[in-house]
Every structure is written in C-alpha cells, then in structure tokens.
Amino acid sequence: MPPDAALRVRFWGTRGSIPVSMTPAEIRRKLITALVRGAGRSLDTPEKAAAFLDGEIDFAVSDTFGGNSSCVQLVTGAQDYVLCDLGSGARVFGNDVLARHGSGGHTFHVFMSHVHWDHIMGFPFFLPIYTPSNRVRIYGCHAELEDAFRRQHAAPFFPVDFSELTARIEFVRLQPGREYEIAGLSVKAKLQSHGGDSYGYRFQRADRVVVYSTDAEHKQDDLGEVQGFVEFFRDADLVIFDSQYSLAEATSIKEDWGHSSNIVGLELCQRAHAKRLCLYHHEPLSDDQKLAALLAETRRLEEITRGDRRVEILAAYDGMEIAL
C-alpha cells in the first residue's frame, strides 16, 4: 500500500486487564444456537455455511470479540509498522508479520499507554525481538518504561533475559502535550487518570485523526479536565476508548480503579464531534453476548441523545479492521 493510502486500524488484542478465552460451555452454546437456526436448511458446503453465518446469525454467535489483551496497529501504508501497546495481541501480530513478510528487516514503532502487565505481556512472545535485523522503537511517557520491559524478562519471570534479545530495541521518552513526527504520523500524548498514570495518543496524517485512549478514568468533576479531553478527541475520525465498566460501576464500587464507560466515551465524542467511537479494553467477565448487548445499548443511547451529528458506534474485536 502506498504511503498516501488511507489510514487503517487493525485490532490484535481488545480485552482489558487479562487475556481470556471462550469456555467450552460458550462454544457449545454458540454451536447449538447456530445448528438449531440452520435446521432444515441446505448447508452442505462450506460456502453455504459461511453465507448462512454471515447473513443470518448474530456476531455474538457466529464469531467472538476475542480475548487477547491490548494491541492495536495503525496501518499507514509505509514499510514501518506502527502499534499501540504490546499486550498478548502482539504475539499474534508478530506471528502474522513473520508469516507474511519473513522474520527479519522490519522496523516497529510502538506507543505505550502505560506499562501495566496486560499491556506489556505480549512482548516476550513477540518473535521479531529475537531476530537481529529487526528494529523495535518503544515510545512512552513513563520514566520507568525501559525498566518495566527489562524486569519482565528477568529471572524468575522469563527464561530469556532482555540482554539476550537480538533485535535492536530502543526506548524513546516522549513529553505529553508535545507534537512529534514519527513514522509519517503526527503524534501527541496526553496524561490520563489511571494507577501509575497512563497516556492517550492522538495520531494524525493529513486530515485523518485516530485517538487511542485506554486505561483512563474520567470522573468529570473537573470541567477543565473534561474540556481537555474534548479537545484531544476533537474532530477525530476514530476514538478508541476504554469502556470496561458500566457508568454505575465506574462511579460506585469500581471508582478509582482507573477505567471508564461507554457512556462517558459517547459523551466526549459527541462534544468533540468525533465521527466514530470504538468501545475497547473489554471487561474480562463479559462474554460475547454481554459485549454485543453493550454495543447495542451504546448505539441506542447515541440515538436518543443525538444532536445534529451522528457518532458511529463500534465495538472492537480481535481481527477487526477499520478504514478511515
């Protein structure tokens, strides 16, 4: 894809806090539901079965939102790869790069929201770090950025020490609020409320804007702080937003746990005139049915609170791709 091609966003890990997998009971429930719905139908070829699933079965039954922790790719059209976070989804991404383009000669630019475990746990299994001709540049605003990655590789947590990684790995400290030009993108970080702090990123190329804002609590007591996020999201084509909790949870029993809700994401996007809100960092307790319900409810809320502009609501799933 040429460098002037449209930006695309690809999700490799969308689950919050810890990776999850579907239980055997969930898989069985999906199979039973689909088989009953297809009873009496002529589904005797893979093509017919696929068309039936795509056309007549809800996503929560035919597919899954997935269970890998945070990792999102910005597909810029340039040769270098651009990622946000290195959760367990980074393992799948790394394998995909190797399968498609070989093991060496790649450059990766990774923007870290923070260094909590679910956002760095994919790094030891990100195979490009074991090939000498690869280069990995890890950007972040935390002083302990490099230390966190090194400690994750140290004994007794992992058998391969950081010093044994053969790729060229560099850590780049960014200052929030300052605009950088990296990998063909304008990038600006913003401090967010989370245990140990987190940072959101606003990426822009030409007139296209993507905001990656995860692991952020929005209490909305401080109107100046709220306005700061409205400006950070201003006119974005896509806002990827931490919607792990319901608003009731986020303001009661899970207050100060560092996460936000679909409601606050929608309100910020409405005030910022953002075009799309993508629900992200899904609650590990939520199965596919719950996440589908979350998406439907958020779309309904957008409908009943819409002003003169519509915000398109999406829910991220592992493997999802959005063209901007």
Place this chain on the structure above:
Amino acid sequence: MELTPKRYVDTVVLAPAGRLDHSTSEGFKTALAPYMASCAAGQDHIILDLAGVEYISSVGLRVLMLASKQANAQGGIIGVAALQPAVKEIFDITRFTTVLNVFPSVREGIARLSPPALSAFDAT
C-alpha cells in the same frame, strides 16, 4: 437550580427540571446539598421527582451517585421517581437502576420509604 421542595412528614420531595448535564449539574449539586445534610438516620428521606427532567448525562448521574453515597454514610435514604421514558432508558443503559433506589412514581417511592409520609401525601 430550583428544586421546589415539598415536605411530607419526614420525606422531602425535590423536583429538578430540564437537562441535568455538564452545564447544569453543578447548580443541581449545589441546590441539593442543604437537603442532603439532613438526609440521615432519624431525620429526612429524600425523593427526587424526575418527571420534569428530559435528559441526564453522566455528570448528572454522578451527582446522584455522590448524593446516594452521602445518604448511605449518614444512614439516610434517597431515591428517584417518575422517570421519563428516555431518562429511564439512560438509567437502564448506565446500570444506575442497580445502584440507586428507582421508583415508578413519587407516591410509590413515599410508600416504600415512610408510611406516615404517605398518609400526608394522600391527604394533599
């Protein structure tokens, strides 16, 4: 914000109106504060009559949550009643129906909180 208070023995009914959003919530919170001081064990119950509220945002809901926490800490009870359909839908989607006392009508709320107040309410 004017809350047009009405007292029925030990229960105070307050009636905010319009939109409870980022531009009005601070005024709502300020207007509610004096009533919350006496929403305590052995003192007043509070019912917010939301029949005149056409929209409530996350900031407005947060004011309700903070009021509920204060009431709980003081041993008092606060509830909301008579939600318009759109506001009821917002309560459902935000799951606030699971963390606040939500009553179909002011009368049903009073009936749940205070039999003496119900008698006074029915007598008006």
